[in-house]
Amino acid sequence: MADSASPGHSGDGETRRDFLFLAAGALGVVGTVAAVWPLIDSMNPAADVRALSSTELDLSPVEVGQRITVTWRGKPIYVDHRPQKEIDAARSVNIDELRDPQADEDRVQKAEWLIVIGICTHLGCLPKGQKVGDPRGEWGGWFCPCHGSHYDTSGRIRKGPAPLNLHVPPYEYLDDTLVRIG
Amino acid sequence: MKKLLTVAAAVLAFGTGAAQAAEGTALPEYHWSFNGIFGTFERPELQRGFQVYREVCSACHGLRLVAFRDLAALGYSADAIKALAADYTFKDGPNDQGEMYEREGRPSDHFPSPFPNEKAAAFANGGSAPPDLSLMAKARKGGPDYVRALLMGFEEAPAESHIPEGLHYNIYFPGHQIAMPPPLSADAVEYSDGTPATVEQMATDVAAFLMWAAEPTLEQRKEMGIKVLIFLLVFTGVLYAAKRKIWSDLH
Amino acid sequence: MSEFKSNNAVIKWIEYRMPIFSFLDDAIGRGYPTPRNLNYWWNFGSLAGVALVIMIATGIVLAMQYTPHATMAFDSIERIMRDVNYGWLLRYVHSNGGSFFFLVVYIHIFRGLYYGSYKEPRELLWILGVVILLLMMATAFMGYVLPWGQMSFWAATVITNLFSAIPVFGDQIVTWLWGGFSVANPTLNRFFSLHYLLPFVIVGVVVLHIWALHRFGSNNPIGIDAKGPQDKIPFHPYYTIKDAFGFGVFFIAFAAVIFYAPNLFGEPDNYVEANPLATPAHIVPEWYFLPYYAILRAIPNKLLGVVAMFGSILIYFVLPWIDRSPVRSARFRPIYKQFFWIFVADCVLLGYVGANPPEGQFLLIGRLATAYYFLHFVIVFLLSYLERPRPLPSSISEPVLKGGGAAAGAAAKPMEKV
Numbered sequence: 001m002a003d004s005a006s007p008g009h010s011g012d013g014e015t016r017r018d019f020l021f022l023a024a025g026a027l028g029v030v031g032t033v034a035a036v037w038p039l040i041d042s043m044n045p046a047a048d049v050r051a052l053s054s055t056e057l058d059l060s061p062v063e064v065g066q067r068i069t070v071t072w073r074g075k076p077i078y079v080d081h082r083p084q085k086e087i088d089a090a091r092s093v094n095i096d097e098l099r100d101p102q103a104d105e106d107r108v109q110k111a112e113w114l115i116v117i118g119i120c121t122h123l124g125c126l127p128k129g130q131k132v133g134d135p136r137g138e139w140g141g142w143f144c145p146c147h148g149s150h151y152d153t154s155g156r157i158r159k160g161p162a163p164l165n166l167h168v169p170p171y172e173y174l175d176d177t178l179v180r181i182g
Numbered sequence: 183m184k185k186l187l188t189v190a191a192a193v194l195a196f197g198t199g200a201a202q203a204a205e206g207t208a209l210p211e212y213h214w215s216f217n218g219i220f221g222t223f224e225r226p227e228l229q230r231g232f233q234v235y236r237e238v239c240s241a242c243h244g245l246r247l248v249a250f251r252d253l254a255a256l257g258y259s260a261d262a263i264k265a266l267a268a269d270y271t272f273k274d275g276p277n278d279q280g281e282m283y284e285r286e287g288r289p290s291d292h293f294p295s296p297f298p299n300e301k302a303a304a305f306a307n308g309g310s311a312p313p314d315l316s317l318m319a320k321a322r323k324g325g326p327d328y329v330r331a332l333l334m335g336f337e338e339a340p341a342e343s344h345i346p347e348g349l350h351y352n353i354y355f356p357g358h359q360i361a362m363p364p365p366l367s368a369d370a371v372e373y374s375d376g377t378p379a380t381v382e383q384m385a386t387d388v389a390a391f392l393m394w395a396a397e398p399t400l401e402q403r404k405e406m407g408i409k410v411l412i413f414l415l416v417f418t419g420v421l422y423a424a425k426r427k428i429w430s431d432l433h
Numbered sequence: 434m435s436e437f438k439s440n441n442a443v444i445k446w447i448e449y450r451m452p453i454f455s456f457l458d459d460a461i462g463r464g465y466p467t468p469r470n471l472n473y474w475w476n477f478g479s480l481a482g483v484a485l486v487i488m489i490a491t492g493i494v495l496a497m498q499y500t501p502h503a504t505m506a507f508d509s510i511e512r513i514m515r516d517v518n519y520g521w522l523l524r525y526v527h528s529n530g531g532s533f534f535f536l537v538v539y540i541h542i543f544r545g546l547y548y549g550s551y552k553e554p555r556e557l558l559w560i561l562g563v564v565i566l567l568l569m570m571a572t573a574f575m576g577y578v579l580p581w582g583q584m585s586f587w588a589a590t591v592i593t594n595l596f597s598a599i600p601v602f603g604d605q606i607v608t609w610l611w612g613g614f615s616v617a618n619p620t621l622n623r624f625f626s627l628h629y630l631l632p633f634v635i636v637g638v639v640v641l642h643i644w645a646l647h648r649f650g651s652n653n654p655i656g657i658d659a660k661g662p663q664d665k666i667p668f669h670p671y672y673t674i675k676d677a678f679g680f681g682v683f684f685i686a687f688a689a690v691i692f693y694a695p696n697l698f699g700e701p702d703n704y705v706e707a708n709p710l711a712t713p714a715h716i717v718p719e720w721y722f723l724p725y726y727a728i729l730r731a732i733p734n735k736l737l738g739v740v741a742m743f744g745s746i747l748i749y750f751v752l753p754w755i756d757r758s759p760v761r762s763a764r765f766r767p768i769y770k771q772f773f774w775i776f777v778a779d780c781v782l783l784g785y786v787g788a789n790p791p792e793g794q795f796l797l798i799g800r801l802a803t804a805y806y807f808l809h810f811v812i813v814f815l816l817s818y819l820e821r822p823r824p825l826p827s828s829i830s831e832p833v834l835k836g837g838g839a840a841a842g843a844a845a846k847p848m849e850k851v
Contacts, residue, residue, distance in 0.1 A: 017427055024424045024677070027417045034413075038519035039494045046498075047516040051251050051290040219693060247511050313705075316511075320696065321704035356714070396704075399514070399521040406522070407692025414688055418681030425674045432469065432666065 054182035056174070059113065067130045069118060072169060072181045076118035076126055078142070082153060087111050089140060090154035100165045104154040107168055115181070116155040117169050120144040122162035127151060142166070207353050209327045210334075212386070216393060219408065222401050223394055225257045230373055231391025232256060234384050237371050239315060242307065242362075244295030247316035248395050251289040255398055263289050270294060308348045310361035319389065319396040326393040328354065333385035336364035435459050458669075460647065466665035467672055468653035470829050474548075475651065476679035477541035483680055484534035485639065489632050491527040499579065501625035503618040506581040507706045525695040531573050532698045533687055535721035538566065546752075547773055549761030550652040556753040558645040563749045565638050570722070570746075572631040575624040577719060578616075582703030587716045589616045589624075595729075598736040615709065655826055656761025664829035715790060723787030724780050730791040731803040741803065748810055755810050757817035765823040769816050776809045 045053070055072045062068055062081045070077045080086070090104040108114055120127050122144065128134040129142035129151075137143030137150035139158050144151075149160030156165040171181045215224045232253070235245065250267040254260070270287035272294065277283055295314065297303035303311035319326045331354045339351035349359040366381045373379055394400070435455035439445055448454045458464040498517050500509035513520035542562070545551055551559035578589045593610050597603040612619030650659070659665050666672075690697055698720055702713045718726050725742050732738040748755075763770040779802050786799040 020420065020424050020427055024417075024420050027413075027420060028677075031413065031417060038522050039490060041518045042494050042520060042523055043497065044518055046512070046518060046520070047251075048249070048290070048512065049516075051249070247508070247515065252515070317704040321701050323701050325701075397514075397521075403521060403525075403692055403695070407688065410688045410692065411685065414681060414685045418678065418685060421674065421678040421681045425678045428670050428674050432671070 054180055056178060056180045058178055060177040064112070069130050070181075072117075077169060077181060078114075078116050078118040078130055078155070078166070080114040080116075080153075082112050082114055086140065086153040090152060090156075093152070093156075098165075099157050099163070102154075102156060102165055107154050107156075107165070109171075109173065113179075114153070114155060115168065115171055115179070116166040118142075118166070120146065120149055120162055121157065121164040121166065122147055122149055122160070127166070209324050209331045209354065212327055212330060214326060214390060214393070216390070216400055219404060221404055223255075223390070226375060227387055227390045228256045228394050229258075230375070230377060230383075231387035231389070231394075233373065234366075234371050234388040235315070235391055238365050238384075239388065240293070240296065242296055242303075242312040244297075244314040245293040245316050245395060246295055246314055247292065248398075249290060249292045250287065252398060255394070260289070267291060308361060312362065315392055315395065317396045319393040321396075326389045329392055330385045330389035332360075333366055333388065334382055436464055437462070460643075461673065462669045463667040465647070465650075465668040466659075466662070467651055467668045468659055468664060468829055469666045469671075470653050470655065471651060471672070472654050473675075473679065474540070474544040474654075476676060477537050477544060479676040480537045480679060480683050481534065481541055482639065483683065484530060484537055485632070485635065488527065488530050488534060489636075491523050491530065492629070492632065495523055495527055496629060499625075501579065501622050503581060503621050503707075506579060506621060510580050522691070525691045529687070529690050529695060529698065531576065532719070532721065533683070533690075534569065535573070537683070538569065539721070542566070543777060546776075547763045547770075548652055548654060549656050549756070549758075549763070551753050552756070552761050553753065554649050555645070555652065558642060558648075559753060560750055561638055561642040561645055563746070565635055565642060566749075567746065568631055568635045568638065572628060572635070573719065573721070575628040575631075578621065578624050579628065580703060581621060581707045582700075583705045583707055583711075583713050584700045584703040584716070586616060586707035586709065587713055588718055589620065591716055592718075593620075595735075595739050595742075598739045600736070617709075652761065653829060654762060655764060655829065657825060657829060660828045660830075717788060720784065720788075723785075724783035725787075727783040727787035727799050728803045728806065730787075731796075731799040741807075745806060748807075752810075752813075755817075756813045758820065758822070760822040760825065765825055766816075766820055767823060768820045769813070772809065772812055772816070776806075779805050779809065 053073060055070065057070055057079070059079070059081070062079065064081050065083045067078060067080045070079065082090075087104070093104075095101045095103055104111075107116075118126050118130070123146065125144050125146035127142035127144040127149065129136045135143045135145075137152075137158075139150055139152035141151040141153045141155060141158075143149070144160065144162065147161050149162035150158045151162075151166055152158050154165075155168075157163070169181050171179050173179050215222060215227065235243075250263050253263050253266070258266070267287035267289050270291070270293075271284045272287055272291055273282055274285045275282035295303075297306060297311075300311050319329055322328045324331070332352060335353040335355070337351060337353060339345045343351065343358070345351050345359055349361055350363055351358055352360045366384050368381060369379050371379050371384060377383060397403075435452075435458060437448075437455035437458040439448065439454065444454055455464070495513065498509065498513045498520065500506055510524065513524050515521075517523075545559065545562070574588075574592065578585045593607055593616060596610060597607045599606055608614065610620070611617070612623060650665075653659075700717060717723075725745060728745050729738045729742040732741050758766065758769070760766050763773055782798065783802045783806065786795050786802060789795045791799065
């Protein structure tokens with residue numbers, strides 16, 4: 001077997017040696033992490049994807065009672081220009097009876113415009129109710145045909161397997177009829 | 183060791199690119215702000231260059247790899263970029279009726295090409311399509327120096343040369359006959375910062391802009407390079423010391 | 434029996450069920466005795482390993498963003514350069530990494546030629562190395578096509594056309610390679626698939642290469658087998674730290690290129706999208722292919738040119754049987770040493786010729802250099818018998834000559850692992 005020939009100093013030489021090896025090891029770890037980070041970060045959304053992370057929407061052509069679907073970050077957004085009947089229906093509910101308690105006032109910025117992500121919170125199907133003639137479920141909102149979830153005129157889950165209300169995306173009004181989603 | 187160095191020198195001499203064949207005249211040297219280890223772009227120069235591109239070159243040359251949002255790097259505000267993008271129209275669709283429609287440009291859009299396709303570009307330009315300029319500063323030997331020199335290199339053809347109709351004499355273009363007519367003339371552009379728009383000034387500015395367009399990450403690259411090299415020099419020094427320490431008991 | 438021991442309960446638990454720790458210890462740890470006199474030319478093997486890892490890591494991540502379709506490939510790479518986080522860095526590391534990989538491997542090969550590392554009992558180790566080189570060349574060639582620039586396209590066209598020189602089946606083979614009647618999208622797609630695959634084949638052959646290496650251990654600068662434990666030292670910590678230092682130097686040179694001259698080894702024409710209807714004025718391969726390119730073009734006959742080009746590499750497979758000198762290291766072979774350096778100069782010259790158009794003086798020089806390239810192996814064969822080597826030292830630990838000089842037949846029996 002080869003000589004193990006391990007350095008054998010004592011005292012000061014040893015602590016200096018240890019420091020050297022510690023420094024080398026520490027720098028090595030730092031260098032490796034710094035080298036690996038770009039590989040990992042490159043998998044995050046790129047600049048062109050981030051540029052499409054918000055969409056501006058002109059609401060002026062949408063009439064009262066009309067519902068439109070737009071795309072945002074690859075997802076469908078349901079925009080409902082709610083008539084007063086729908087708004088009243090949404091607000092005359094006992095919040096405590098809801099599976100996912102949420103007041104309608106907390107789900108909209110302007111009462112007549114409901115903006116939600118059109119993906120069922122059960123397993124991801126697109127609920128029906130956007131097109132004229134679509135079933136809207138028992139509460140006049142949306143109905144998911146996959147497993148029978150019913151959403152009300154505020155997009156809240158009322159019946160069926162979905163656990164949560166339709167998600168509200170982040171948005172802000174740039175003026176009365178222009179909204180930026182995301 | 184000496185042999186090794188000779189070999190290394192010889193290898194580097196030819197390994198660094200194509201033949202040093204004597205095509206085209208030697209380029210005038212110019213020191214760019216982005217040259218060297220600490221090189222950076224100069225925003226005012228890039229903005230002037232962009233103005234030249236937009237007012238002169240974009241009539242024939244596209245810049246399709248650059249998005250409007252990229253201009254933020256030149257110092258333009260988000261609103262300015264939005265307004266600039268909105269000046270352009272793009273075809274989009276189909277809409278719910280199945281028809282294509284036109285819409286305003288958005289920051290996420292790329293600069294359009296002036297022609298719908300390569301053949302249309304060639305047809306409108308006497309058989310030679312004006313190339314897209316997104317990578318021009320890297321796609322020619324000499325890089326930005328070449329672009330600058332070319333734009334300044336239009337001259338009267340020497341008496342003995344016969345330049346066919348539709349071609350123009352240029353000192354720096356390989357073969358000296360280029361399909362592009364001289365694009366720059368004095369005061370072709372009015373710079374908003376008041377810089378006199380000589381041909382040399384415009385050529386320099388647009389060449390710098392095109393270098394940015396070809397490699398927008400140049401500044402990040404050089405900045406990271408300094409940090410990485412310093413780290414590596416220190417680290418390698420520590421490793422060398424550790425190596426000597428470990429080997430010391432053997433010698 | 435490995436001498437690996439640990440007091441750590443977790444390590445002992447794993448080791449008992451899958452003895453990986455003793456395996457690693459015997460491979461690169463304190464349990465692997467290595468000649469004590471290795472110089473820095475022995476760093477290039479581990480450097481090649483590092484380069485391979487870097488290429489695979491960056492390659493996998495780049496492949497997540499690249500689109501292997503003729504209409505989108507070029508743009509997808511520009512998207513990587515402009516929009517992907519650190520995309521420019523990953524791309525430059527990968528493209529320049531290929532150059533550095535070849536640089537390191539070529540030095541590693543020349544080290545082998547100088548010190549006779551290909552000689553008995555390391556012939557198979559050497560042969561596996563040549564296999565790795567061939568796989569690297571195929572990988573690099575296909576990788577260069579992927580950006581679908583002018584050089585990508587035309588280099589692919591020129592090199593795949595060479596196969597039409599094969600008698601009888603040549604044209605069918607080329608059509609099969611192309612997946613069509615010219616280099617086009619089918620070609621690009623399959624090159625992408627193979628470019629992703631081959632590096633892992635290289636990894637497999639590298640494993641065999643290291644396995645073969647560990648059978649007898651490394652050669653050393655004086656080319657004499659170790660005579661006992663006093664001639665060797667444990668790989669760890671001596672060569673682990675020395676290799677680590679070597680990595681540091683390598684990374685400095687690598688970083689200097691990536692950050693300050695990332696297009697040094699590149700061709701401006703490859704920043705122009707591929708145009709099947711416009712051939713570039715000068716079609717040039719990457720620098721590491723230039724010598725073979727020169728040999729190919731030196732011979733006016735298409736088939737013979739191809740044969741000579743491949744022959745210039747295949748000849749290395751039989752080098753252990755061409756060079757029959759019982760002395761390994763050029764340190765003790767003064768005549769061979771001269772011819773070695775002339776050979777290096779000839780390779781460099783061939784590279785220079787390859788970078789230039791095959792006209793005028795380049796044609797003549799190229800032909801002479803090609804002839805000399807093959808002549809070198811004849812010379813090496815003759816030197817096996819004609820050269821009188823210097824007397825060899827008696828052992829690694831005592832390199833000072835002891836009286837009468839050891840016999841020239843010092844290519845001893847294979848050493849058992851000490």
